[in-house]
Structures are given as structure tokens and as C-alpha cells.
Amino acid sequence: MIRIERSVFADPRFPLSNAELEEIFYGLAQVFDVQEGELSLRLVSDKVMAALNQAITGCLGPTNILSFPGEESGWLGDLVLSVDTLARETFLYNQDLHQYTIRLLAHGFLHLLGHDHGPEMDSLTDLAVLSLAQEDPYVMP
Template sequence: MGEQIRIVRQTRLDPAFPLSRRELAGVVATILEALGREGASLEITLVDDSEMARLNAGFMGCPGPTNVLSFPTGHGDVFRGEVGSAGESAYLGELALSVDTLVREAHLYGQPEQVHLARLLAHGVLHLAGYDHGPEMDDLTELAVDRVLLAQAD
């Protein structure tokens, strides 16, 4: 069974947001392949800064919005209060991505939105896969971003 990438939009997309749902799913599929997680499934919920601040406070105890939050399998369904079944081993979990923060940070860092988006998604997927911050995670993030850029150039 191939990967299933579910994208839920809970906010109006900023015109600067670089990709459609289909294109976004393609970027995530490329990231999963680059990280050796092809066939895995996950859900991405696109939120605004207000919802991200609520999630960040509720789950991380941190005030204000952040760019991406990862909810690995076993934490339940954050947005619907459901818990996945134990047989869903290929299901990595959920990501919440703030579209507002993505666009703001891309401009702040002087990066194209697509590059910053790939970096945030790779970072979030690595957290879902059990990685924590450090040199290995940084290297894998950049590997995934490079693979996305190569795929988009083709």
C-alpha cells in the first residue's frame, strides 16, 4: 500500500502560499522517499497563527505560534480527538503547519516559500519518525530539501 497524505485546510491560504494540495502532497511524498519512509502515511493540517498558538500552548506549553508542530502516532488525533488503531504502523502521525508563519519566515530568512516549506515539512516528518534536534536531523532535513528541489527542477 502506498503512502496516504491527507491535507486538511483550516485556514484561508495566503496568496504567497506556494502550492496546491496536490502539489503539497507531492512534496511530502518526495520527502518521505528521501528519508526512507516511502509508503508511510500522515496528515497535515494547514492552520493560521491563531490556531497554531492554541496548539502550541496546549501541547507544548509555549506561548504564541510556531511554524510546525509534530504529533507522532500514539498522541491521538489532535484535531478530532481520535486515537489511531495499533495496526497502523505505516501511519506516522500529524503535522500542523502555520501558513502565516511559513510566509513570514520565508520573507524574514530571504528564502523562496517553496524552499522554506520543504524544510519545515522535512523537519516535521523527521520528528514524526522519532528524530530530535541535532546534526543528524539537520543533515537529513537538508537531504530532503535538496531532493525536493531536484524533483521540482525535473
């Protein structure tokens, strides 16, 4: 079960529907062999993300995604994704929106599963993008 909360509605920079987001998460669960569990995804603005980022990590400014692993059995945790930062980074890095969304959600999902930054996490993120994206993530659009 995936709960999606949109604090940002009808943003043309983020055209993915809740159904498409759920499909990505079900794909991630399959790629990473997660048999069961629930999570929530909150889509927010940079303003909301900057406040959360400072309160939680002490870092100033927005970030693309924050992960809050669950502490209860069956609860994977909460993800918070800044739609503003996603749109900005997609443009700056010349990325396909769908692929980059998969990359960020995979990154956050792996944190929920207990992974930390490093080569293994990078490889697993690449695996998710290659498995779920329609095209090669390393080919420039």
C-alpha cells in the first residue's frame, strides 16, 4: 500500500499521476525483492522542503528527497520529494523527467530499506532505473 499526498497540485513540471507513481513503487518493490510493506510519499514545494531539511538535518535550503525509515513492522517509512527541486535538477542535468523521478524515488526507497550512500547504493539505484525506465538512463535526451 502506497499513500501519496500532494502538497503541490497540478504542477506542469510534474505530470506523473498517482497511478504512475504507484506503478514505480511496485516496480521498485519487485526490483529490490520487497514482499510487503507500506510507505507514504509526500510531494512538496521547495519552501516546505527547505523547512523540513533544516529541522531534520540542520542543512539550509531544499534537497530533492528526504527519507524517514519506519520503525514499525510492515511500515517502510515516509518519503518527501520536492517537485521544485526535481524540476530544476531535471533541467540542469538534462535528464528525462520520468527516469530522474525513478532515480530519486529509488534512492529514497533504498534509504527506507537501510542503505547508506556509497557505491552499492549507486549500483542498486542504477539497476532500478535500468529495470523500470523505458530507455537507457545514460543516453542524453
